Amino acid sequence: GDQVWVATGTYKPTADSEREASFELNDGVRVFGGFRGSESTAEQRDWLNYPTVLSGEIGDTGYQDNSFSVIYTENVSDQTLLDGFIVTGGNANGQSDKGGRIRCGGGWFNNGSKGKVSHPVIRNCTFTNNHGFDGAAFYNYGESGSCAPRFVNCTFSQNQAELDGGAIFNDGRRGGDCRPVFKNCNFVENMASYGAAIFAENENGQVELNFQNCLFKENMAYLWGGGIFTKKGEGELEMNIGKDCKFHDNYPTDINKSYNLSRD
Numbered sequence: 001g002d003q004v005w006v007a008t009g010t011y012k013p014t015a016d017s018e019r020e021a022s023f024e025l026n027d028g029v030r031v032f033g034g035f036r037g038s039e040s041t042a043e044q045r046d047w048l049n050y051p052t053v054l055s056g057e058i059g060d061t062g063y064q065d066n067s068f069s070v071i072y073t074e075n076v077s078d079q080t081l082l083d084g085f086i087v088t089g090g091n092a093n094g095q096s097d098k099g100g101r102i103r104c105g106g107g108w109f110n111n112g113s114k115g116k117v118s119h120p121v122i123r124n125c126t127f128t129n130n131h132g133f134d135g136a137a138f139y140n141y142g143e144s145g146s147c148a149p150r151f152v153n154c155t156f157s158q159n160q161a162e163l164d165g166g167a168i169f170n171d172g173r174r175g176g177d178c179r180p181v182f183k184n185c186n187f188v189e190n191m192a193s194y195g196a197a198i199f200a201e202n203e204n205g206q207v208e209l210n211f212q213n214c215l216f217k218e219n220m221a222y223l224w225g226g227g228i229f230t231k232k233g234e235g236e237l238e239m240n241i242g243k244d245c246k247f248h249d250n251y252p253t254d255i256n257k258s259y260n261l262s263r264d
Contacts, residue, residue: 047084092132105139112147135169195229226250
């Protein structure tokens, strides 16, 4: 597929104050950040020393009028890639029902709902200081559809949800199928009412969470599930947490419930 190389700098989804504007990734396109400008291959870039920032900081100073979602994906395959970016400043504080784009996924709204399929790959990215009602950094929307993003070498830090999923909300309700994979990811100092790092809900659908070599540290839930909170209804909800995963100082608990929990 096509590749897009993005130089170091800060980029916003709009030059004005249109809060519903987002960066939209097309199916099959691989987008790489962290370029100084002299590279001839993607392997030569250095995204740590030459950061490429996708920011929702539009409008006035302060986050209340920031972009509802910095990034939006819909109907994309696992050939769609974002690699080497910082995603920050999203604020999904709009009034709508659960699953509404303006209230979920301040950093990224991944829409695999209502018959859609959305399976992007996210690699070497940091999601920080995003806000929203649900899924402040990433809303994985698989209601009546399918969403299975794969996260590799990503960090989620200091994201805050008013309700559920300080970093990520996984939504497999109403016959949906939601199967995210997290490998070598860090969840640090995220906050929410339930599920400060991860929240998952199936309700007549299927959710499968897979974690390999992940760190959950100092995430705080106001009510329950500092690390992971699962809300199980009819259907299947499964968590596969590798023995190489670590949980440190999450409040008030690391994991609230364990449905079909395996520690391989």
